[in-house]
Amino acid sequence: MTRPALATRRRLLGAAALTGGLLAMRRGHAQQIDLARATSFIQATGEELVAAINAAGASVAQRRERVAQILRRAVDVDGVGRFILGRWWRNATAEQQQEYLQLFEQVLIRNLSARFGEYQGVRFALGRTQARTEEDALVSTIVERPGNPAFGLDWRVAEVGGQPKVVDVIAEGTSLRLTTRSEYSSVVTRNGGNVAALLTAMRQQIQQLSAREGG
Amino acid sequence: MTVIPKAGSAATAPRRRAGPVRLAAAFLLGLALVGCASRPDPADPEAVAEFEQTNDPLEPLNRRMFVVNDGLDTLVLRPAAEAYRIFIPPEIRTSVRNMLGNLRSPVILLNDVLQGETQRAGTTLGRFVLNTTLGVGGLFDVATGYGLPGHGEDFGQTLAVWGAGEGPYLFLPALGPSNPRDLVGTGVDAVSNPFTWISGGAWLDTATAARIGLQVLDTREGLIEPLDALRQGSLDPYAALRSAYRQRRAAEIRNPAVSSPAARGTGFGVGAGVDGPRR
Numbered sequence: 001m002t003r004p005a006l007a008t009r010r011r012l013l014g015a016a017a018l019t020g021g022l023l024a025m026r027r028g029h030a031q032q033i034d035l036a037r038a039t040s041f042i043q044a045t046g047e048e049l050v051a052a053i054n055a056a057g058a059s060v061a062q063r064r065e066r067v068a069q070i071l072r073r074a075v076d077v078d079g080v081g082r083f084i085l086g087r088w089w090r091n092a093t094a095e096q097q098q099e100y101l102q103l104f105e106q107v108l109i110r111n112l113s114a115r116f117g118e119y120q121g122v123r124f125a126l127g128r129t130q131a132r133t134e135e136d137a138l139v140s141t142i143v144e145r146p147g148n149p150a151f152g153l154d155w156r157v158a159e160v161g162g163q164p165k166v167v168d169v170i171a172e173g174t175s176l177r178l179t180t181r182s183e184y185s186s187v188v189t190r191n192g193g194n195v196a197a198l199l200t201a202m203r204q205q206i207q208q209l210s211a212r213e214g215g
Numbered sequence: 216m217t218v219i220p221k222a223g224s225a226a227t228a229p230r231r232r233a234g235p236v237r238l239a240a241a242f243l244l245g246l247a248l249v250g251c252a253s254r255p256d257p258a259d260p261e262a263v264a265e266f267e268q269t270n271d272p273l274e275p276l277n278r279r280m281f282v283v284n285d286g287l288d289t290l291v292l293r294p295a296a297e298a299y300r301i302f303i304p305p306e307i308r309t310s311v312r313n314m315l316g317n318l319r320s321p322v323i324l325l326n327d328v329l330q331g332e333t334q335r336a337g338t339t340l341g342r343f344v345l346n347t348t349l350g351v352g353g354l355f356d357v358a359t360g361y362g363l364p365g366h367g368e369d370f371g372q373t374l375a376v377w378g379a380g381e382g383p384y385l386f387l388p389a390l391g392p393s394n395p396r397d398l399v400g401t402g403v404d405a406v407s408n409p410f411t412w413i414s415g416g417a418w419l420d421t422a423t424a425a426r427i428g429l430q431v432l433d434t435r436e437g438l439i440e441p442l443d444a445l446r447q448g449s450l451d452p453y454a455a456l457r458s459a460y461r462q463r464r465a466a467e468i469r470n471p472a473v474s475s476p477a478a479r480g481t482g483f484g485v486g487a488g489v490d491g492p493r494r
Contacts, residue, residue, distance in 0.1 A: 087261045173466025179458040186454035
């Protein structure tokens, strides 16, 4: 995302605070995401994720498989993955693009499954939902883990192919996809614009994460 | 700023009897030259756009400082924070955090006022009065229970609200991620804090030293997990932290109308917005 676009989004966020009549006007748009639908989507997805993470008696592999199913359905993995690779997407060969998206999905899943232990007993509460732009909504949640400080986690939800999908996760003001984009781009740039270097790093990362998963 | 070779030639220049000032100047100049990132090819607009967006012209120098900081942290700060967590019971750590937050109230209040945020200033004042009295000198955060949740504020944010740009991204050992604006802010915060000026007597000086020491321990303790996750889980921790810091500061400056109960502090380093996560 370019900086001006970000600034525009910020302004839109401010405008969204006025809501009321403005929102009613926007409802007319075909692309407009239904806020109630976005909220119930996050509620349902969140509950499924929490249940999968906390599933007593299930092995780590079983729980990971369950989490993978949920993420594949709820997250716009391809869209987010492409956004994150940004300008390097076009530099990549078709095979690299394909492998990248597969690795990216694995990174998402393994990042959660490697932390099942830490997330044990996780709960979440829905906050409010606001229109963010014409196409997406921001659903706020508060995540609590036993013995840990609660933190704010916002979910950006957009309609993708007629279905609500998560397109970003924002932890305390920090967007995961912006941070990851910056990180991946830095890896490619520092390796002379070579996307293959990023893929190697991602493969290593997945290996490390699965090693941490243990049993 | 593609003058990197010059730095090498300066270093190998014959050493005459240079005065300390000239030596220091040469050193700083060398550092600045070595520290400058080479600008991307101007023919590639996307690369140029990214370079400008990243706002890190001193990246090579910053990365070196990042490594220095990492060593310092691994050897000293993180073990100290671990020890603090292991040996001090959570109830006491919470009280310490509450007390440190209460002692920051004057600075937060000042910046609320400087930003024209009257309602937030009222909240800060109310919190200070309630927590200092009913909260036994700040040990307990009773104000949150009365509907006055805390928020952070610092002079770096005030400068931003006044229209100052952040300047190039900086990474400094011990202070962590910053920029000229937030660095000035950190200095002004320290100077404008009345507790900085209370002295006279070994007791008070010890108390001030203890406050600063506890602040560092408390902040780092709250960051054990996030920074561990960053170190282990990121393909480029430096770039990830840079992006996270800048996003977080931008969010703080905006003062979102509904902040989550846990929203405060930059969460990184002990520079600007010194708070760690609250319990």
